[in-house]
Amino acid sequence: MARTAQRWRAWFVPVAVVLAAAQILLIVLGTHTAFPKLLVWLSATGGVAVAVASFRSGAVLAGGVLLVFWRRLAVAMGFVLVAGLSQTFEVVTTSYTGMPPIGARTLLLYVVGTILAITAMLRLPAGGRSWRQLTTAVLDVAVVAVTAGIAGSQYTGWFVDRFGVSASAWWLNIAMMAIAVAGVVVVVKIMASRGSPVPPVALWWLAPIGLAGPLSTVLMSALSPWPYLNGSAAVLPFVGLFGTLAAHAQHRHLTRSRPRRALTMPLVVSVRGTAVPLVATVVTCVSLVSVFVRTGRLAMVEVAGMTVLLVLVVARQALALAENATLLRTVGQLAMHDDLTGLVNRRHFTAAVAATAGPCTVVLIDLKDFRALNDGLGSDAADALLIAYGRRLTRLAGEESVVARLGGDEFGLLLAEAPAVSVLDRLLAAGTEPLHAAGHEVLVDASIGVADRADDGSADVYRQAEIALREAMTTAGGRLVRYDASLERQLTQQATLAADLRRAMAAGEFQMRYQPIVELPHGRMVAVEALIRWVRPDGQVVSPEHFIPVAEDTGLIVELGEWIIDTVCAQTADWRSRPGAEVLRSVAVNVSARQLLDPGLPQVVADALARYDIPADQLTIEITETAVFGGGRALATVNALAQLGVSISLDDFGTGHSSLGLLRTCPVHAIKIDKSFVDGLGGTPQQEAIVTALVGIADTMGLRTVAEGVETADQAHRLFELGYHHAQGFHFARPLPASAITAMLQGDHQAAA
The missing domain is CATH 3.30.70.270 (Reverse transcriptase/Diguanylate cyclase domain)
Structure with a gap:
């Protein structure tokens, strides 16, 4: 599209406007002073030449039926250009007074150009229509045809009175009527085309060109006192201008992306098609009234034509109302149904x-x-x-x-x-x-x-x-x-808890606890996991199992998570400044599935690390398998976190959407074996099979393993025998305040044996 769009020249429209304006200026000056006859023909033929060039450019830019259509119009306009040049030669080389000459060759060229234009319009696809729409189109054609017939009878009478019935005059009349027919065909095409590939605005710019022939004859008579002026020369620049504007409308339609709603287009087309017969009726009435005022009578053909026209318009409008009613029912049907499944919405x-x-x-x-x-x-x-x-x-x-x-x-x-x-x-x-x-x-x-x-x-x-x-x-x-009613009560409690949660965040009722992660078999602390606690002013502790789901549902988990990350990084910086901090290799923070959907999470972590000058590898982000199983935005966030240099750990491994392939697609550095598997240690070999298999897989893939929920010395001993080197649980330590961890760092770092 970019390559072909260069074929359109930006100067087409401005030049066409200047040539049309110049012709108007020449006509005004010509009624006051004489100048060479050739002068008015320069802007006349120049305007048509610009239209030919713009049609050719429109053909290059378009494709399919549009390419053929604009090429045909370019050829038709080319014949008009040659006819204009032929008429220029006749005017310049012939001496005359009164009406300027127009030869048979020139007339033939005008007629051929008109016939080619009519052919291009008739062969332009108009899209599918129902029987009611087809009937409407037929009535539209009949309305325009009757209106054209009434206008044509008046034009023919005027023409005979003015020019007589000589052979040359009749040829001129035929040529002008043929050109008028082209205008009628264009208007009918506009009314009938509901799915035309040519934009309606382009067709409307083409429509006035059909009036050029009869108008030129009228102007030829009006300008006869000034032999250096010419009716054909007066209208040709505007033929070129309207043609250029039509091609420009097609160019803009193809180069601009303007989505249209399917339901609104038929409504607009229906209203536009309804307006045209009304306009035709008004124009005809005004014309007949002017004839009656001027002559005091109306011809039989004019009275009969007006009667037929009114009948057609009434039938056309009745059909249009029925069509619009059907369309409104269709729109109402679509508004109440799902467009994919066809079910109600x-x-x-x-x-x-x-x-x-x-x-x-x-x-x-x-x-x-x-x-x-x-x-x-x-x-x-x-x-x-x-x-x-x-x-x-x-x-x-x-x-x-x-x-x-x-x-x-x-x-x-x-x-x-x-x-x-x-x-x-x-x-x-x-x-x-x-x-x-x-x-x-x-x-x-x-x-x-x-x-x-x-x-x-x-x-x-x-x-x-x-x-x-x-x-x-x-x-x-x-x-x-x-x-049942209990669900209603539970929902009310959750709503109350959500409101209390917002208040607690503002009041600073949340505290952090830290549970040691130890190295087996001696139980020396090497890392901690940060765990949030909600302590009410009365000392009551709200379990994370109760308020974390509410925070996720309300979206407060994002704000709460930012506070957790900031608090943990600040505490880590404090520990790093104390003696014995070198044994604390990592501090782990849990991140929920809802937080992973927040694209701003990696920046929050990066800002906290930079604010407290914490090495990225000293922070571990713990996520669940379920949170990243589906991939998408959550997995993209995990990848962004890993690129910061923080460690990624899969929490509660084996209980969610477990997939060994996740260890390959997700940037995991450690896995935490869920307590439910640890509880089976010391039982049958089948109960220990998963724990044994997981440590083997982790060692092969170079991943660290941490066993969670260790509550007895026997479990700790058996885990070490199976190859586990890190564990956490109540056997070693419960979640502790930051001060207790500080004391352990300054002591012997021992959690439990």
Whole structure:
């Protein structure tokens, strides 16, 4: 596009405007003073030549049918240019008084150019139309044809009165009528084209060119007292100007990206097509009134034509109203349906729930791990999966139910009370059946929230289903949750906790504790893990298991995480300034999945390290497998953190979306073995198999291993026998205040034996 766009010359439009303005100035001056006849023809032929060049440039820039269309117009305008040059030669070489001469050769060239232009317009595709639109187009053609016929009868009468009925006069008349027909064809094309590749503004610039022929004849008569002026020369610069503006409109259309909404385009076209017959009627009425005022009578053909015109316009407008009504119904239908699956959308679904007076069941469904499926299979397969799942729901729910796609990967069912249980059973059973999506066999698991409304119809059943779905999505292993009052109370408690959480952050009620990570077998501290605690003013401690999920849901975890990183880095700087700090190799900070979605997290860490002058390798960021399993933005954030030089550790390894491939794709430096595996030590060989295998894999890949949740000396001893060199747990130390860690650094660094 960049290469071909250079073919368009920026001077086309300015030169065409200057030539048209110069012609106006010459006509004004010519009525007061004489000058050479050739002068008016320079701007006339120059303007047409600019139009030919602009049409050729438009053809080069376009492609397909547009290229052919603009090339045909360039050839047609080329014949007009040659005709103008021929007429210039006749005027300059012939002596005359009164009407300037126009030979048969010149007339023939004008007629050929006109016929070529009409052919180009007729062969331009107009897009598909319904029968009503086709009928409308036919009526449009009839309206314009009748209007042109009335105008033509008046023009012919004037022409005969002015020029007589000689052979040359009749040839001139035929030529001018042919040119007028070109204008009519262009106008009709504008009205009929709903899907034309040529922009409407370009067609509207072409439309006035059709009036050039009759107008030139009128001007030829009006300017006859001044032989150095000419009607053809007067209109040709404007033929060139309008042609150049049309090509410029096409150029802008192709080089500018202006997305159009599919639903609004037909409305605009319909209004524009409706306006043209009205304009034609007004113009005809004004013309006939002027004739009646001037002559005191109207010819039979004019009266009959006006009658036919009014009938056509009434029929045309009635059809237009019906078409617009159909279009509005279509728009209303589209506004209430999902364009991908064809199911009803959220607006329709909530309206249907509100309109249901009796007992009903609302089921809300969210597809699990859909983002990972979208990233892994691609958007086309993901769309196909949504369509297939929508069809499954429609089949399971039955015809009496309302099935909706509420947005993204969320669906809804509105069921009558009686079949609700059986539908839910079928829905759960169908979860084990794969769906076909763009060549893939995909098993889809879903979180389901269900709410029932009794006979009184008073409950906000949709909101209750949303609460149940939220619980199903946040409860580990939960697939279907049915609403009850306890969920409402729990939601209220969470809202209260969220408000209290904001207050606690402002009041500084959060404290950091640090649990030692020791080296086996002697139990010497080599690192610590930072753990946050919320201590209320009354001394009550709120467990992180309660407030961290709320902080993630509300987004407060981002602000809280920044405070944690800053506090830990400040404490690390304090420890580094004290004796014995060299044994503290690393301080670990937990980062949640929500924080990893924040693209500003790497900068927050970098700023904290720089502010307290902490080496990057002395900070460890602990993440969970689930947070980065799906890749995407979270994995990009982890990579950015690793590039800073901080260590990355996989926390609770083996309990989330475990994948050994994650150790290869994620920049991991250490893995922490979950307490559930440590608890199985000392039992059967099968219970120790995973712990043994993980340390072997980690050693092979050069990763550090830390065993969590060590509570007994026997566990610590067995871990060392299996090859583990680092551990943490209550056996060694509970989470301690920073002052206790400082004391350990200045002591013997021993946590436990």
